[in-house]
Amino acid sequence: MDKRKNSFSSDESDDEVQEIEVRKVNKQIQRVSVSAEAYGLFNKRENFQPRVIAKPQETVENIKKRLQGVFMFSALEENERNIVVNAMEEVRFKAGDQVINQGEEGNLLYVVESGELDCFKKYFDKPEPTYLKTYQPGEYFGELALLYNAPRAASIKAKTDVVLYGLDRETFNHIVKDASMKRRALYEDFFKTFELLKTIDDPYEKTKLADAVEVHDFQKNEVIVQQGSNNTNIYIVYQGEVVAKQNDKELFKYESGHYFGEIPVLTQKPQPFSFVSNAEKTSVLIVGERDYRNTLVVVEDKLKKGLEKYSAFQ
Ligand SMILES: Nc1ncnc2c1ncn2[C@@H]1O[C@@H]2COP(=O)(O)O[C@H]2[C@H]1O
Structure with missing residues (x-):
């Protein structure tokens, strides 16, 4: 009885994709927008100019296919999902590369297309980082820094060569963040009482369930x-x-x-x-x-x- 909407249509016109226009995203500008957002200036939808990353049609199709299975994006309307697809960029890392460093500023959420990555978290009372999990294709990470305007809460390292789709903070904030924040806030108290999760110390697993x-x-x-x-x-x-x-x-x-x-x-x-x-x-x-x-x-x-x-x- 999975009522999830799978609203991608394969008959979407090529023209739409042809129209994709490249807007170079200057890292400096992105950083400025982060601090502007902290002062509440950036959440005005009318100012939102979604970025559009030019990419081959094949990549567009791959991203669409991949997003169908990612619960963070499953509640989006089709037009919202198209904005997300347009804004996503393909990023590749080699085995052993550090993709995210705990404590640093972060501007991208990543969806795994292929390969595997390990997640480690450094806790203040332990000298060595603790291994948390391995990300597989279809999973996402790096959403916390975007949701809460916080430094990266864990480190992520490529275990194999990986292909990821990165979504920028601005598009995420305007299209995905509200829904995800609302869900996380709505279910936060409830999940504290949920018998199965009572034994889990890590609040992250509880908030993630809210998206699902x-x-x-x-x-x-x-x-x-x-x-x-x-x-x-x-x-x-x-x-x-x-x-x-x-x-x-x-x-x-x-x-x-x-x-x-x-x-x-x-x-x-x-x-x-x-x-x-x-x-x-x-x-x-x-x-x-x-x-x-x-x-x-x-x-x-x-x-x-x-x-x-x-x-x-x-
Ligand atoms: N237990 C955890 N605590 C925090 N982040 C986690 C945890 N497990 C996985 N992660 C992911 O690791 C990512 C590191 O970057 P972010 O903080 O942006 O988002 C984080 C989550 O997507």
């Missing part, structure tokens, strides 16, 4: 997931109540902060329960399988352990 979830409302007795289905979404109850039924027998209840639906994605078996809204209005946050691999996968061991309560019913 989609909210969906159900009326009383509406079926959210049907018994026997192979639906691989994971659901988090935001408000209301949900019951798990097997052959119409009520077995489990879920309230705000509880999750359900994880059996197919963890076991590759069909769903043994139906999940039904048990309140006048139940709102659930939906994490699709692809987004699960980018977010909740960090608590997969805990999710698997949680399956024990269902063992008598599978």
Whole structure:
């Protein structure tokens, strides 16, 4: 039941792309705009002149394809997404190159097209940087400096030769930032109560989940997931109540902060329960399988352990 919009149309006219005009982005000017933004001058949409980076049609198509799978961009309208595609530049790094240095100023968010990169973070109480994760194609990084006007919060090093798509701060701020900030703020408090994430110390994983979830409302007795289905979404109850039924027998209840639906994605078996809204209005946050691999996968061991309560019913 992934309701994500995939609004890229392959029939988009070539003319539109031909019109792409190059505006050289002068690093000096970019830096000035960062400090202007800090004083609130830069957020006026009417002043926004999106940058357009000339690139071969093939690269344009590759970027479009790649963005379809990146949740940070999935809520954008088609015209907004086209602006993002036009503004993106292809950047290549060799294995071993440092792409981002913790503590430095940053002006680009990167989406990985190919290759792998390692992420390390230096904590004040540890002498050596801590390895956090490896980025794969389809993932993005470098959004925090842009979202919060802060220095880079971690370091990223190319593990192999990589091709990345860089999105500039200005386009990001005007097209993507508002939606992402709103989502992060909206779900911030809720994720503090979300049972699965309580054990994660790193606030970053929680805020990232905010970009991935989609909210969906159900009326009383509406079926959210049907018994026997192979639906691989994971659901988090935001408000209301949900019951798990097997052959119409009520077995489990879920309230705000509880999750359900994880059996197919963890076991590759069909769903043994139906999940039904048990309140006048139940709102659930939906994490699709692809987004699960980018977010909740960090608590997969805990999710698997949680399956024990269902063992008598599978
Ligand atoms: N635990 C983490 N804390 C901060 N940044 C992280 C973490 N894990 C991954 N990152 C990424 O590392 C990037 C470093 O640059 P940014 O701070 O712009 O954005 C950061 C995130 O995209």
